[in-house]
Amino acid sequence: MARNMARNTVQKGARSGARNSVRIIGGAWRSRVVRFPEASGLRPSPDRVRETLFNWLGQDLTGLACLDLFAGSGALGFEAASRGASAVVMVEAARDAAEALRANAGLLGAESWRLVAGDALEFLRAYRGAPFDVVFVDPPFASDLAGRVLPLLPGMLAADAKVYVESGKALDVPQGWRLLKQGKAGVVHYHLLGVSK
Numbered sequence: 511m512a513r514n515m516a517r518n519t520v521q522k523g524a525r526s527g528a529r530n531s532v533r534i535i536g537g538a539w540r541s542r543v544v545r546f547p548e549a550s551g552l553r554p555s556p557d558r559v560r561e562t563l564f565n566w567l568g569q570d571l572t573g574l575a576c577l578d579l580f581a582g583s584g585a586l587g588f589e590a591a592s593r594g595a596s597a598v599v600m601v602e603a604a605r606d607a608a609e610a611l612r613a614n615a616g617l618l619g620a621e622s623w624r625l626v627a628g629d630a631l632e633f634l635r636a637y638r639g640a641p642f643d644v645v646f647v648d649p650p651f652a653s654d655l656a657g658r659v660l661p662l663l664p665g666m667l668a669a670d671a672k673v674y675v676e677s678g679k680a681l682d683v684p685q686g687w688r689l690l691k692q693g694k695a696g697v698v699h700y701h702l703l704g705v706s707k
Contacts, residue, residue, distance in 0.1 A: 532585045535560055536569065537592030544614045546583040547606040554583040555648060555676060559695050563674055564589065566691050566702050567644060571595040574643040575668070579630040579659060584611045586646040586674075591623055595644075598623040601630045630655070634662040641668040651678030651697075660684055664705050673703040 531545045532554040546554070555563070563586075572594035578587030581600035591598045600623060602608045608627040615623055626633050630649075645663060649655035656675050663673060664686065672690070675681055681701045683689045691702040 532583055534589055534592050536564060539592040539618055542618060544584055544588055546610045554585040556695055556698060559698055559700050560589060562693055567672065569593060575640060576644045577642045578646045580649040581611060582607055584614055586648060588618065591620055596622055599626060601626045601633050603629050631658060637666055641666055643668045643671050645673045647673060648676040660687065667705060675701045675703060
């Protein structure tokens with residue numbers, strides 16, 4: 511029943527046109543399409559930005575544990591899984607988007623992933639699991655969530671972990687972090703951070 515609801519959600523998104531789908535650009539699922547529903551603030555990372563990001567990360571994520579906060583369409587998390595990540599945790603609070611993530615994972619045959627259907631800040635405050643090697647932070651641009659998330663991350667990161675932040679303006683890098691890379695494509699500003707040593 512839940513799977514049928516998720517498939518229906520994805521199909522509703524598909525009828526809205528190409529803007530409700532995103533193509534995986536590398537790895538085992540290269541060229542596979544992920545569909546997502548209409549939702550306020552849901553904006554997948556553009557192909558060009560994802561291409562640059564995964565160039566920064568080295569293309570092959572084999573063995574890495576990844577966290578996709580504000581997963582939305584799942585473009586970043588599924589891209590990481592496609593490129594060999596050993597574990598991908600996707601956190602998404604919006605019910606329709608979470609159902610679409612489940613449906614897309616089923617269609618892709620994703621095994622190394624887990625969905626947390628809930629609030630990203632609550633997840634971070636409660637998390638006591640294994641550390642992450644890569645974290646994707648891509649909240650709605652109108653929010654202040656990126657700035658609220660970053661202080662909560664250092665305790666759950668592996669050595670030399672990378673944190674990717676996408677936003678509608680250039681990021682003021684907070685204390686305790688160092689800017690490794692940055693770019694801009696249209697209105698999208700994107701940044702790769704590491705913890706200061």
